[in-house]
Amino acid sequence: MKTVIHNARLLGCTTKAAGYINSLGIIEDKIAFIGEEPQGFNAEQSIDAKGLMLMPGCVDLAAWLREPSLDSLTSETYAALASGITTLTYQPEQAAMVGNSAQFNLIQDINQALGHAHIRVLGNLTLDLQGERLSNMGSLKRAGCVGVTNGWQPLQSLRVQRLAMEYASTHNITVFIYPLELALAAGGVVHEGAVASRLGFAAIPSAAETVAIAQTLALIEMTGTRVHFCRLSTEGSVRLIRQAKAQGLPVTADVAAHQLFLTEMDIADFNPLCHVRPPLRAERDREALIQGLADNTIDAICSDHQPHEIDAKLAPFQQTEPGISALETLLPLTLRLVEQGYLSLEQAIAKVTSAPARIINDPAGKLQVGAPADLVILDPDYLWTLELDSMLSQGKNTPFAGWSFNGKVTQAWLSGRPIYRM
Amino acid sequence: MYKHLTPGALPSSMQLSNDGRLRHFLTIEGLSPLLLEEILDRAEQFLSLPEKQQKKAPLLRGKTVMNLFFENSTRTRVTFEIAAQRLGADVTSLDIRTSSASKGETLLDTIRNLEAMNADMFVVRHEHAGAAHFIARYAAPHVSVLNAGDGRHAHPTQAMLDMFTIRKHKGEFPPLKVAIVGDILHSRVARSNIHALNTLSTGEVRVIAPKTLLPFDVEKMGVKVYTDMDEGLRDVDVVIMLRLQRERMGSALLPSEREFFRLYGLTEKRLELTKLDAIVMHPGPINRGIEIASSVADGPRSVILQQVTNGIAVRMAVMAMIMGSGGMA
Known part of the structure; x- marks a missing residue:
């Protein structure tokens, strides 16, 4: 199948056409040309995207898709696609581990039957995520895992972490570290700051994150392992990663979109929808995270999507499950950073496309001849309001209901197939 | 559901x-x-x-x-x-x-x-x-x-009965200096009392505790922080002692009951640092010999039973x- 899209403003383009209005052609599942349509291209479908933007589909580094089932993957991958996300990265967790190729294949098999979005998979870093013995990382890599992680599960000791990192680097696998020193978090549920003091919550100090990052950086210096730091939340973390990059260490980092818009003040009324991990921190942390994005200390913005049943949020704050149903706000919140003047449009788009794609070594995330035709058309002037009833994810747990956004995905292609139209 | x-x-x-x-x-x-x-x-x-x-x-x-x-x-x-x-x-x-x-x-x-x-x-x-x-x-x-x-958030009726007791003995709040002593970190009584005292325009609200028992940035709640009890008690009109849960001892928050009593226990000698007519309060139940000496709890300045x-x-x-x-x- 050949498709050509005319008159779109191209975003995320690796050539000179970036930011300009131009045409793009698709043959089968790849981008065939960018710019003038070659003579005799003979597209079967031709689309006029005047006034619209064409960008690579977003690559989300973290979606907690729980136990892979037809039911859950159907709704969540479709919600992703309709929100401009064409690649999701599956996170292993206690109830949904990725310790062998069968578990990896199960996810891919279910998903391939659906065909709404690509799913990339992070494998277990340690056996059963117990933090004691190594997982079969070599096999997981060969099965197709794009990295390994222990998620929020703690490692038994720094020695285990060192060995896991060395073994990962033997197989050239990126280790995804969720930085949290549990002993310092001490059962806390919110940021240790003014609001926690007022409300009397057990709290997680910023140092619980920075201590973990500093320790990991010291191990990277020793082992040379490529590490991706997940979900930065504090000013100090940004500073440490900035230094590490200046030093030339092989590190990357991401931040969850909600950390860029919410702070500890948002839990002042016990709003369980703002119960997230890592916790929402102080205003200066939020500002430092945005600054870190702007100067490329933080490479990527992810959704950290965690859909929950409503019951999980209907309890006193401390007893609610952390997490936000966030697929549908990843791109809208990222675009809002452009509106607010923090990032250029190209820079913002890169944070959710090419940068995360690079971290998982994925060919997607850019407009380039030969790249996968995972494409999204965005109407930049479409003003809309997020409403719970119209959310596509099974999880309606978002604190952003009622927020108005500028810009909406109107069409999407996955591997060259036009599978979403608003 | x-x-x-x-x-x-x-x-x-x-x-x-x-x-x-x-x-x-x-x-x-x-x-x-x-x-x-x-x-x-x-x-x-x-x-x-x-x-x-x-x-x-x-x-x-x-x-x-x-x-x-x-x-x-x-x-x-x-x-x-x-x-x-x-x-x-x-x-x-x-x-x-x-x-x-x-x-x-x-x-x-x-x-x-x-x-x-x-x-x-x-x-x-x-x-x-x-x-x-x-x-x-x-x-x-x-x-x-x-x-x-x-x-650890709030105990508003306790705060109001404390305000009631203070008003009965001291009248107006603006001229008063009030010290809250002990485990501020884990105390809903302390938090509600701080809000109530400040709402009623109390002259000075102090908290006295070692740093391990103070919430982060507690001064932002409108209190003066003292880690030295003798300094903190000077010239106060009201002393509110808090209960120290025994289980805090084993948890690295504090070294021992003995040291806590020595440094933060309310004794008759320490009470001399306050104003002569200062009253002593406690939300109960009290730990005699840990945060408060029996002689003070049962002494003439104690209004603990009136609080009840x-x-x-x-x-x-x-x-x-x-x-x-x-x-x-």
């Missing part, structure tokens, strides 16, 4: 009715000085009435007050029971720890069931901050919620005001 309900913010403003009267009583924070004074004045009336006459004004006749104690506290529960009974209400107390919660029932289901038994007011004690707000938000519209302590008596009048006042606001209608 609860498809029709939406989780969201639980603002303290919901404790007031549209015309600014008390609808629930969840926290001191955000209440006006006028409203706090109204509580104190109402309590004064109840206290001055002989018990027999109180029973002639059964403001809560035909109403059902349910004490929901998810955390144990005999004293607080009993004072609430007495307060409600004196106002003519039917009172039931449930020790939820040993019943439904331990069978895995959710808090919402527990509340729904109790509402079905025609409860008009829930008096709630819960181990988690915000639990009373949560119940107030999701309870039936005619039900009022009175917070009897939620986690005043607690009943203050709780009657709050219940009566909630009734008057159209709550429990």
